[in-house]
Amino acid sequence: MTEHNILERRALKLNQSSDMPLYLFALAAEEIDLVADVARISRDEAGRLIGYQRPERRSHVKQILEYLDSADVLFPNGLILALPDTVRFKSSRGPGASDGLAVSGTLKIPVPTVGSDPRPAWIVDGQQRSLALGRSKNKRLPVPIAGFVAPTLALQREQFLRVNTVSPLPVNLVTELLPEVVAAPSPRLSAKRLPSALVDMLNMDPESPFAGLIKRASSDEEARKRAVVTDTSLVEALRESLESPAGVLFPYRNMAAGTTDTESIRKLLIVYWSAVRETFPEAWAKPPTKSRLMGGVGIRAMSRLMDRVMSHVDIDSDTVRDATMAELARVADKCRWTSGTWDELGLPWNELQNTPRHISALSNYLARAYVDARATSSGR
Template sequence: MADRYTLRLPALEVRQGDKRIYCFAVDGKRLHEFAAVSRVRRDDEELHGYQRPEVLSHIRGIRRYLESDGAILPNALVLAFDSRVTFIPAQRDSDSIAYSVPGELVIPVDETDTETDKPAWLVDGQQRSAAIRDADIEEFPVAAVAFIAGEAEQRSQFILVNSTKPLPKGLIHELLPGTSGQLPPAYERRRLPALLMSRLNTDADSPFLNLISSPTSPTGYIKDNSVLKMLEHSLFEGALYQYRDPADGSGDLKQMMLHLTSFWRIVRDTFPDEFLLQPRSCRLTHGVGIQSLGFVMDALTDGKTAQDVDSPEVRAAVERIKPHAAWRSGDWHFSHGEERRWNALQNTPNDVRVLTTHLLRLVNS
């Protein structure tokens, strides 16, 4: 029968306002007994985890270094504990520093636990911990810093800890909807657009179902950043603004989703073949098309309720684009005699502006 035991580690509790962090040392070889790498994944209901996949070449390099003489890893790993882990303070002198409390971390270990059942997750140090695990050494003590929190706060801390590193934008976009607490302004602004994008990519009645590329939807072919830009503009300056509370950044998600799915279903119905093509073969699913049609949505539906978006008026307006569209072949004939090959349009601010102006002229004709 597998062992169940308690691991007790000397630790220092550091109080930061109403938060607590714990500094301690642990044999890196034992880290995986109680700590898991929470890799990002999605099931039918929601997003789980937050870590990026292991970088094998990086791990091999660290492992070779650890197996050499004089190896040292001075940077602390960052872990998140769940509520099963407790801190027991030691007796203190009356004149002890209030924000620094010595004591002991008590970590329950069950060798039957799966990765998802372990009481700790690695927030930062995935490659280092994997290298220690695989290295041909008996032990390698490492410094660690931990906090006790739920998964939403863990995701926020993961983004903040990695904010100075080249964290993949797609991973950040997937994590943002499930975060809590304060984030940098640029991330705060994109939290609601990222939530809407996630819903568009996963809701069964969405025309974008599984079409948006992301770490958990690798077969998607529409760039997530293009959809985010479209949503962000509409939320702050366009048709979706009416559903948003500018005071706290929240919004009526149900009405927003109905508004979005209604309009983009019209686009899909008008251009069914083009909607199924990858961006290299079609400019509708390209960044320039997604953003330009987002501006068309804002112009045609601004002030309309979500229930009124799918109307004969809006359908007729989008239909007026069809005879003049060069999404996947031919030429675009812009005003003042300018002509561009269908695939000459790029995802640049100038080309988005040119195509938007052209499409708005068509829908308003």
């Protein structure tokens, strides 16, 4: 460390991108805590998403720490850091400084002068390893580091998702991060960005019947106690309706112009699911062990029913609530969310599982019951 609180390290600068410099260098185990922090996923008081890392896995950290404190350590598994744009790289002199792929030189990283000051870098990959390294007795163990300059949180999140495509992240963590990144790492993930943003809305909008009931990766301990619906089930349900031409949400997307009428989608979702809550009050806001309506099988099946029900409802009508309730009433007496046995399916209410087979069977049963009820009421 120099007197100016600049950490200097020999480094290689790789010529991958002119917009995002990439450096390879080493830090001592004890220096990682000085330079880099973990951006834990959570939400601020305004409900905005902050961070992107999952919680600490204590058993994993313990296993790494036991190895680090053993004899003859070989630790090639490095860390990936998002560096601030205040880092400076000075190339070495002479013709041998570059081989066309990398340039050797010195990297200067500013570090905080006081322990409470924020650290300059964020750990994008290797947070469990970094925790173990910070607790290791082997303080001067050289640790390989790959660092890229990423001044924005959105860019860090994007790289975090890309880096973790080989070792899959928890699905709910990925879906919650997607609306916050500039570009999704793959077409598959890109398709989930809008549904995940809508799930955010449903969880945070005070007019939503799902407000505070959805489990998200950023939920704190108190929020998790209240939440009963998994966000992944809702994301998949909304994705189906948005992408299928038969989905009631599909017409609200202008594929040619690349625009989406999110306000109308918001209104439709709140109207429909509020009507579901009022139609089945005894089954709403209970954990799936007490109500299959709130489990994945219920959410997916009722979302598919939404595609049929809401095609018969004018969401701009003054009587939209009553009209939606009337449509749901056609199948209400056939539902067994908290007790009894489902007709035709031959399954007790608590044997319905969140599996493709049961989701399909329940969806088809509700669709048939609804279509038959409408046909009977029209005299056909």
